[in-house]
Amino acid sequence: MKGLKMAQNSFIDFLGNRRSVTAKKMARGNINRDHLRQILSVGIRVPDHGALKPWRLVVITGAKRKQIDEEVIFPEFIKANPHASAENHSMEKTRLQRADVVIAVISSPVQHKSIPKWEMQLSAGAVCTTLLYAAQSLDYAAQWLTEWYSYNQEMLKTLGGEPGREQIAGFIYIGEKVTAPMERTRPNFETIVSYL
Template sequence: MKTDIRLIDYLSNRRSIPAFQMAAPGPGRAEIEQMLRLASRVPDHGKLAPWRFIVYRGQERERISAELARIAIADKPDLSAEMVTVENTRLSRAPVVVAVVSTAAPHFKVPEWEQLMSAGAVCLNLLMAANAHGFASNWLTEWFAFDARAYPILGVKPGEKVAGFIHIGTAMVPPTERPRPDLKEIVSWVGEEG
């Protein structure tokens, strides 16, 4: 097999940009559709496609953010003004936000855990597809990914779970490196090289 140096370089330098450090322009519909096609090319035991996408664009991001903020403020009426602003901009920081929604369900052959991991693979592929199109991306979950009261606002159906919100836009700052795990701490070798 031939080594793909460009792909190795990309993976060696892949980093996320915080959503609040993204701006317009974002991808158009055709670019988003291409990104979603690429994101869907993941390991998927049983070919179940146990995930789907919800794409948030335009003014709907502000409307949904405001509805989410109402829940957050009702739960914590003493939120600081800064946190109220954060809550009111949850889906409007980047020009496009894509929810990757896990539709994992009991199956006679494919464990739900494998279905959930497939949705996680979709999230990573979507990050990389956005980068391949020249956009910054970030995978976030945040509180409303786990709050059933937010699901109808977000378009998430009963029985589904949010694997992540992928924020996509133009980076306003260059990405910065962060500490990465030391392989000695995370790798166990079994057997001899052969």
């Protein structure tokens, strides 16, 4: 019982102190594959009304990151921004290569007689958050990003998604910490929270 209480205390402390390390600031690093399996397993253990499992994960790692950067993200960027700078070119060619592992979370709602699509999409958000926190709990640098390519239909198709029905809820970038992240501004408790 005491052990359980200590674990609970450290979990609440973790939630009160954790923070994201931006993809820009993380080192690509090397994510232990047992850790990755653990992160993915707990990431799909989330609240989900009706147990519909209205989400899927696509893990992008190894050579696939470069391939998608060069064959999907960069060409789609150039299509929309033909006059972009050389600096933009190099950024768009290496987006996914900022991390060792990038997990795409696909929101995949199903038809249901009473459970609204909105709740299925919220559950996909819960998957993103849980993946993020799981990676951070193992002391990895991690960030939830959408950036522009989450809304790109070619990107969705590359991930096996079905445009019109499925959407990318986010990409969870996981790498290694180089320096401890600075705390960001946090919401004012009194502004956000009210009691009735």
